[in-house]
Amino acid sequence: MxxxxxxxxxxxxxxxxxxxxxxxxxxxxxxSLVFFHSPSDLAEKPVPAGRSFRLGGLVEEGSVEKDGVIIRFRVTDLAESVPVTYRGLVPDLFREGQGVVAEGKLDENGLFVASNVLAKHDENYMPPEVAESLRDAGHWQPEGSN
Amino acid sequence: MAEFNEFLEMGGYAAFVWPSYLVSAVVLTLLVVFSVRRLRRIERDLKPFEERRQARRNRTRSSRTEPLNDT
Amino acid sequence: MAIDFHKYANPTRFLRLASAVFPWVTGAAVLLLVTGLYMGLFVAPEDYQQGETVRIMFVHVPAAWMGMSVYTMMAVSAAAGLIWKHPVADLSAKAAAPIGACFTLLALVTGALWGQPMWGTYWVWDARLTSMLILLFLYLGYMALWGSFDDHSKAARAAAILVLVGAINIPVIKFSVDWWNTLHQPASVATLDGPKIHGSILTPLLVMGAAYMMLFLSVFIIRVKAEIMDRRLQIMKISQLQE
Structure with missing residues (x-):
């Protein structure tokens, strides 16, 4: 024993x-374990222009502008936001109000030039009708409505 | 028929949804098949040893009773 | 308590219990799999954001759950094997490993198949995905370690130590999405004011989870039985050589 x-x-x-x-x-x-930095992280600890990193947050409502193959939007964490420009195709989940992670670097003017854009999903799962009725009832505002 | 095709299309994501189910089915089926086959093989290999041991036990127990098939 | 545990650790008793449970577990696995697949493919609605790709979740999430739970169970077995030297403890960890490895592999592959259309990439090196890949390597390393020793008790010991060291990875997987920013799931950036999973999507997910659990138990019983008999076979071969 x-x-x-x-x-x-x-x-x-x-x-x-x-x-x-x-x-x-x-x-x-x-x-190095952190996959991306939020706009607030960036405001706290600025990354020098020209250094590659990942910027993550929500695509700001009403900020998406498409100009041919170039897409411009702002990444926000509801406190700070950063303007992003990207040339290429965005994934299916890329929507205003949805999570996004952009890979790229800042230019001298503080514009984030993305070389790749990934969409983030949230953990809300529901059928479209439910999302719609929730939205209509005003109980819940899915920010990815479009 | 049109409904069935629509089902197969998976809203344009057929190339991702069906492979997910297919790979799951294949991997889990192989797991079951290999596990059962391994058990059968070991059972088969073990059989002669168990029989010999049984026979020996019967022999030592009593010389007058039937030598085999006695439990 | 230790005495009670010993009763079930007795191989013969264990085999008798396992044989009694086996048909029920296997029947439940088949029934739940059929129900879960039917619900997942035909009944569950598409998701308002992901569309039909939400159906990948029904085979992805349960596989990930099982990959982690099987490892946890192996760690407990391995600890019992090291401390109390129960004959069945090491064998049950050994029997569970290939099953856990299969589930982990499936979680990684189905996750990649979901990631490509939704995230825009099959793979990223974020904390969740990387720690899950490490879990697969731990399984493979564990199985390789068993194969690389001739002496049973040495192999059991080395493998048990590996499983226990690797067990640190389990809470890391679980909490990776909370501790670090990952692509896998929103931590602080996404707003979570509403419901997370609607019942119509949650039910098939839970049924598939139960189905995978029963499937594990069924295959596990087959494999433990094989391990116990294999052990008996090896001992008999050795004793025959000595005669």
Whole structure:
């Protein structure tokens, strides 16, 4: 019984040490584990022009302008927003009010020139009729309405 | 028929929806098939050993009873 | 408590129990799979944003759930094997690994097939997707480790340690979407004032989840049985050589 107990405690101690080590590693690598930066992150810690990074947030309502193959919109996190320009096809989920992640770099004027645009989904799942009736009843404002 | 075609089209996403179901079906079927076949193979390999052990046990238990097929 | 556990850890007793449960579990798996597929493909409506691609969720999400739960169960088994040296504990972890690996692979592949039309990419190296890929490698490493030892108890020990070290990855997968910005799911940017999953989409998802769980149990019983008999076979071969 004592040997079993000893093995149990050794194991628990080992897992504890491992957990702490993993937490420290993950914490120190936080910047590289973050897939994208929000406009607020950018306002806090500016990224120099010309350096590649990913910008994520919501496509601001009413900001999308299409000009041939060039598309312009603003990425917002409802506190700060950044203008984006992109040349190419956007994914099917790209909509005003929906999440978006743009890969690219800032130019000197603070315009984000995207080389790739990915759409983010939210975790709301419902049939279109339900979304519509919720919207009509004013209970819920899906920002991706178009 | 038109309804069935519409179903197959999956709103234009057929190229993603059907492969998802297909790959799931194939992988899970293979998993079941290989698992059952492995069990059968091991059972077959184990059989002669179990029989020999059974026979030996019968022999040592009593020399007068039937030597085999005794549980 | 330990004595009680020992009763079920006895291989013969375990096999008897497993054989009794097997037909029920297998029947439930078939029934739930048929129901879940019917509901998922024919009854569930399309999603207001994703359209018909929401149907990929019905095979993606349960596979991901199982990939993580099977690993968790293996970690518990491995710990029991290390501490109490139960004969069935190591074998059940070994038996579960290929099943968990299949589910994890399916979660990755079906996720990619959803990602391409919706996100605009099959794959990104965000925290959720990367930690899920690590889970697949942990499964593969675990299986490879079993194969690389001749001595059973040494293999069991090494494999158990690998599973337990890798168990750190499970909470990382689970909370990756909350701890870091990921593409996989909105953390702080998306507004979540409304319902998350409507019942008409949630029900088929849960039925498929239950179906995958039963399927796991069914295949697991087959595989544990095979592992126990294989172990018996190896021991008999050795004792025959010694005679």
């Amino acid at each position: 004592t040997r079993k107990k000893r093995r149990l405690y050794t194991l628990l101690a080992g897992m504890g040490v491992l957990g702490v080590a993993a937490a420290l590693v993950l914490y120190s690598f936080e910047d």
